Amino acid sequence: MFWKKRAVEGQSQQMENSIRPEGATVSSDLAKMEDVRSLPLAASVVGAIPSTEPKTVEPAAAGKGPSSTSQVDQMLAYVYEQTRPIDDGALADYIPELANVPADSFGIAIATANGKVHTIGDADLKFTIQSASKALTYCMALELVGRKEVLSRAGVEPSGDPFNAIEFSPVTRRPFNPMVNAGAIAISGLLRDILGPETAFDLVLDRFSRAAGRQLTLNEDVYRSEAATGHRNRAIGHLLLSVGALNEPVEPALDLYFRQCSILVTATDLARIGATIANLGVNPVTNEHVFDIDAVRDTQSVMFTCGMYDYSGGWAYEVGIPAKSGVGGGILGVVNRQLGIGTYSPRLDSNGNSVRGVASYRMISDSLGLHSFDLTNTGSGFVSSFFTSDSAES
Amino acid sequence: MRLDQVGLPGGILKVKLIGPLDIAGAGEIDAPFSAISSKNNKVIVDFKDVTFLASIGIRLLVKAARDIAKRNGRLVVFSATDDARKVLRSTGIDTIVRVVADEATAITACG
16 A cells, blocks of 8 residues: 555545435445456466467357457458557556556457457457546446536546646536546545445456456556656645545545556457447346446446547547547447447557557448448437338328 | 449449458559549449448448439449348448349449
């Protein structure tokens, strides 16, 4: 621990009683913790030879190896082949430990909302989730305390500022959105208050694990590196405290934030987490209800408008799906009701997004017509059924 | 992807596409297909040997059909495989681009 423990039980209990919606309880999360420990631990793949052949894993045969090459696998192979030669960008180094990863690693995974997974390259190589965690903690907070309380801590407007900007909305005096550091720290503070400083991280890790369908773990080295050098985030934390968007003490909230960012995932995990969000919060493989159905919608909305740092507008313009990137090199993407997508390549552009990841998403979106306004996207199914009589009359 | 073209009576151009109309395929025929749509008002497209249809390929097709329609011309797709027809139907593209069963019907629809 890098913070001094202080008694906050009374405070968290008070908030728990006053703002938690009916049906959302800490005890249910605590009960689930017992179950998640039985989830399988993925074998370490550090040093493994990456697969440049696409793999498909059926839900019933998860972990049993590749099957025949599908059209999706062919598309993945083409995207991988086209984007792999890109060696622009640089490793994140503001957290010293983040620079200690193989720079040329690259993996892509697509998981469907019915549990099938397609992968290529280093899709099972572990890296830290970093800011992609912000989408998941936001989703948890929405479920635990509801929209009103969450919106009182962080807005939903794109900021136009870098991810680590020390700047709040001049109107609301709150962070612009929960996808930048300031907003995410405010949300972590909220979770710390609701879940309790001693158990909050375990419950966050548990929820992330359930979304991925396997037990995830913390990278202690990255966590210590983040905690030891996160002075800018500490400054943000104290500024949040000064405007009332974070309760005292600041350090446990920051500690939760540093820990959630240091959870190890793979591109396949990100795809599976994305598929859980896409599948209305239900993990399509385990059939577990991981996230609240309303929270999933709100989370995707913020991912769509704010998820890619300063490139969020460009991303909406070119790729057009909800996504959240992390400076660890991962990008988590969601295609509502259909797919989760995960990419990993640690070289980042000037906005902090994975260069190969962005390039891959552009191609996958073009190929599958994923953009919200693609000509193959016909929008709400309700319109055609509600306006049936209009069609008949015309 | 291969693109063959042959002129038919009545000023109709028949275009045959062979292979997958995926990202790579769409990239390969983008320029020649644009040239065709900018110079011809009656185009029928043989889809019999289109083995895969990605969104980017559909966009290319719709763009060409729109270019031709602006000049009061028509682009008609024919002989699409069951899979391709299913994609065109489920994405609503068959309401934008005319899709018919065979070459004779395509010629009639184009005339």
